[in-house]
Amino acid sequence: MKKNIVLSIVGIIILSLILSSCGKAPTNNTASNNEEGTIANVLNVGATPEPHAGILKIVQPILEKEGVELKIVEFTDYVLPNLALNDKEIDANFFQHAPYMESFVNSHNIKLEAATKVHVEPLGLYSKKLDKIEDLKDGAKIAIPNDPTNGGRALLLLEKYGIIKLDENAGLEATENDIIDNPKNLSFIALDAPQLPVSLGDTDAAIINTNYALEANLNPLNDALILEDEDSPYANILAIRAESANDENIQKLVKALNSPEVKNFINEKYKGAIIPAF
Numbered sequence: 697m698k699k700n701i702v703l704s705i706v707g708i709i710i711l712s713l714i715l716s717s718c719g720k721a722p723t724n725n726t727a728s729n730n731e732e733g734t735i736a737n738v739l740n741v742g743a744t745p746e747p748h749a750g751i752l753k754i755v756q757p758i759l760e761k762e763g764v765e766l767k768i769v770e771f772t773d774y775v776l777p778n779l780a781l782n783d784k785e786i787d788a789n790f791f792q793h794a795p796y797m798e799s800f801v802n803s804h805n806i807k808l809e810a811a812t813k814v815h816v817e818p819l820g821l822y823s824k825k826l827d828k829i830e831d832l833k834d835g836a837k838i839a840i841p842n843d844p845t846n847g848g849r850a851l852l853l854l855e856k857y858g859i860i861k862l863d864e865n866a867g868l869e870a871t872e873n874d875i876i877d878n879p880k881n882l883s884f885i886a887l888d889a890p891q892l893p894v895s896l897g898d899t900d901a902a903i904i905n906t907n908y909a910l911e912a913n914l915n916p917l918n919d920a921l922i923l924e925d926e927d928s929p930y931a932n933i934l935a936i937r938a939e940s941a942n943d944e945n946i947q948k949l950v951k952a953l954n955s956p957e958v959k960n961f962i963n964e965k966y967k968g969a970i971i972p973a974f
Contacts, residue, residue, distance in 0.1 A: 742780055755953060758952040759949065788935060790953075820920030824897065916969040
């Protein structure tokens with residue numbers, strides 16, 4: 697009888713120690729993990745594949761040292777990344793320049809803002825039929841982006857090289873209706889930006905955003921007939937929701953995107969085809 701009582705008491709003590717140990721373990725492990733730099737926070741950032749996702753991959757180890765896990769969510773168009781950001785499906789996006797974002801938020805009645813500038817992707821005119829811009833024939837067909845800002849940007853590029861002339865009040869979102877002089881009687885085909893490289897087989901030339909040109913193995917410096925220069929106002933930005941401006945993790949991301957590591961990567965990989973904006 698006494699032996700059974702002793703065994704019962706010993707069992708209760710052992711069980712209590714086990715339960716006590718189980719209750720304390722997570723707290724001790726969490727503290728230990730934090731001290732060792734284990735990732736404690738996650739940032740989901742939307743990006744188009746080239747060059748944006750590539751740049752973010754350079755940023756990942758920088759943020760990891762800061763205790764932030766950067767997850768890259770790839771998009772292949774210019775609409776869904778902003779809608780996903782507005783709907784809080786992602787924490788930021790990196791694919792667009794400020795004029796495009798401003799036009800998008802106005803037309804969709806949402807609130808986004810630029811957290812920082814990162815790089816300039818010069819817009820260029822490409823062709824599979826022409827060797828130089830002087831070969832552009834009368835009545836040639838040129839594909840341009842169909843969104844207001846990049847469409848206007850394309851026309852401004854043509855104007856800069858004297859190919860067309862725009863109304864002086866046209867602004868950054870110029871359209872075909874703003875063309876007041878078209879000596880070569882050019883016709884324009886507005887397409888979704890990802891389709892522009894494909895259109896080279898059916899048009900005389902196409903004005904293509906650098907990210908899509910790179911994906912199509914076009915080198916802006918070698919293949920473009922005309923190209924924007926470093927004075928372009930269309931720097932690509934990190935876009936965020938307004939309420940995230942002071943978020944600690946967003947600030948770490950901003951700092952990492954403007955780091956020497958990113959500048960060196962852009963200069964070494966793209967050799968002037970993409971230009972750091974910081």
